[in-house]
Amino acid sequence: MSSIVCRSTRRPRLRHLVAALLVVAAGTVVAPSSLTAPAGAQQGGTGFAVEPSGPQGTGSRDYFVYSLKPGQGLQDTVGVSNFFDQPITYKIYATDAYNTPGDANFALLAEGDAPVDTGTWIKLPVTEYVVQPGQRADIPFTITVPPDATPGDHAGAVVARPVLPEQPATSGQGLNVQRRIGARVYVSVDGPRQPALSIESLAVSHDSSFGSFGRGPATVSYVVRNIGNTRLKPQAFLAVKGPLGITAADTFPRDIPELLPGGTFQVDQTLDSVAPLGHLTVEVTARTVGADAVSVTRTESFWAVPWLGILLVVALVLVVRWRIRRRRRRRAPSAAPAGSSRPAPPREPART
Numbered sequence: 001m002s003s004i005v006c007r008s009t010r011r012p013r014l015r016h017l018v019a020a021l022l023v024v025a026a027g028t029v030v031a032p033s034s035l036t037a038p039a040g041a042q043q044g045g046t047g048f049a050v051e052p053s054g055p056q057g058t059g060s061r062d063y064f065v066y067s068l069k070p071g072q073g074l075q076d077t078v079g080v081s082n083f084f085d086q087p088i089t090y091k092i093y094a095t096d097a098y099n100t101p102g103d104a105n106f107a108l109l110a111e112g113d114a115p116v117d118t119g120t121w122i123k124l125p126v127t128e129y130v131v132q133p134g135q136r137a138d139i140p141f142t143i144t145v146p147p148d149a150t151p152g153d154h155a156g157a158v159v160a161r162p163v164l165p166e167q168p169a170t171s172g173q174g175l176n177v178q179r180r181i182g183a184r185v186y187v188s189v190d191g192p193r194q195p196a197l198s199i200e201s202l203a204v205s206h207d208s209s210f211g212s213f214g215r216g217p218a219t220v221s222y223v224v225r226n227i228g229n230t231r232l233k234p235q236a237f238l239a240v241k242g243p244l245g246i247t248a249a250d251t252f253p254r255d256i257p258e259l260l261p262g263g264t265f266q267v268d269q270t271l272d273s274v275a276p277l278g279h280l281t282v283e284v285t286a287r288t289v290g291a292d293a294v295s296v297t298r299t300e301s302f303w304a305v306p307w308l309g310i311l312l313v314v315a316l317v318l319v320v321r322w323r324i325r326r327r328r329r330r331r332a333p334s335a336a337p338a339g340s341s342r343p344a345p346p347r348e349p350a351r352t
Contacts, residue, residue: 048088048131050160050181053079053138063184064158066143070189073144078158078183080139082131089130089163092139094122097155097184099263104256108157108182118156118187121145128163143187151191152229155260157182186231195292196228197259204282204302206274218249218274222267222298224286226259232292233258237285238269242277248304249274256286276304 052061058079066074082088096115100107109115124141131137141158161180200223207216218240226232239250249271256265274280280302287295 047083048090048160048162048181049079049081049083050158050183051079051081052183053077053136058136063186065186065188067188068143068145068190070145070149070191071147073142075140075142077138077140078160079136080129080131080160081136082133084162085133087130087132089128090137090160091128091163092124092126092158092160093119094124094141094158094185095119095156095182097157097182097260099257099260099265101264102266104259104263104265106155106184106258106260108159108180111159111161111178111180115156118154118185121149121187122156122158122185124158143185145187145189149189150229151189152193152261153231154187154189155231156185156187158185159183188230193230193292194228195230195232195288195294196226197232197234197286197288197294197296198225198227199223199284199286199296199298200225202282202284202298202300204300206280206302206304216274216276216304218271218282218302218304220267220269220271220282220284222284223264224256224259224267225264226261228292228294229261230292231258231260232288232294234286234288234294236267237287238271239283240271240274241281241283242275243279246277248277248280274304278303280304 051058095109096117096119122143129137159180159182202222206218234256236254240248242248282300285297
């Protein structure tokens with residue numbers, strides 16, 4: 001028989017005792033204990049928290065993290081803390097997680113969308129629970145990995161949402177703002193781990209204006225995608241190389257948010273001043289370290305026109321041609337003045 005434990009520091013009133021008896025009759029236990037708001041939870045009568053719990057309470061774990069084999073299961077506890085000034089009914093359910101495209105935020109399926117992965121592995125004994133002000137409900141749940149689950153990392157969450165009445169209409173329309181909080185669930189299913197990354201849609205634009213003699217900003221955009229079956233938190237390295245491997249510009253490593261399998265992160269990075277060395281190559285590397293170490297590199301070429309160098313070459317060519325012409329003029333014989341004639345030399349008389 002599973003039990004939901006509700007903890008508080010307040011002395012239960014009569015109506016609370018009645019509620020407790022009703023809960024016990026349904027197979028639920030209520031026990032008093034202290035409740036402290038976790039870091040990041042709103043206090044002052046406005047807020048709630050959802051986090052891993054257990055016999056020692058909350059705070060020892062940030063997320064639910066499991067390593068299980070296909071067909072294996074276990075039981076755990078999620079704590080729902082109520083920091084509102086009134087009893088709140090919370091809807092409790094499990095769902096799948098994913099990365100939002102582009103910014104790789106950890107996101108959950110909409111409440112109306114049915115989970116197909118981790119959210120279906122989690123079973124809760126209740127779908128709604130009333131938590132009194134200043135109390136925490138410790139709700140047990142089971143998680144069982146299906147026998148045909150694919151190896152690698154899967155993500156989901158146990159979610160709580162306060163069931164609040166719709167706000168009165170102010171301009172002919174009702175306002176119903178719903179806030180939900182999920183405790184992350186990471187499940188690593190036993191089997192071959194295949195960490196892999198790819199760099200996609202690499203593009204470069206460079207402003208090689210004549211006024212700056214070719215030195216100008218370059219904007220590099222690319223997408224880092226997790227194409228493996230493990231969650232990864234890579235770093236991206238960006239460098240611009242010129243002829244003979246000369247570094248025209250580089251940046252500090254960029255931290256990429258955690259990417260779930262299939263997750264993507266869009267990077268748009270501007271290099272303020274790129275040396276105009278002509279034909280340049282952008283080199284982007286994404287890599288991780290540790291047990292799931294992986295590295296991938298992609299390059300893209302572009303031109304940074306060295307206007308100053310071109311002007312110097314043109315000027316040098318003009319100077320050289322001028323000196324050659326001048327030298328030729330000095331070596332050439334001087335021409336006779338126009339209209340002047342020189343008498344022919346006298347002929348010698350023929351001898352007989």
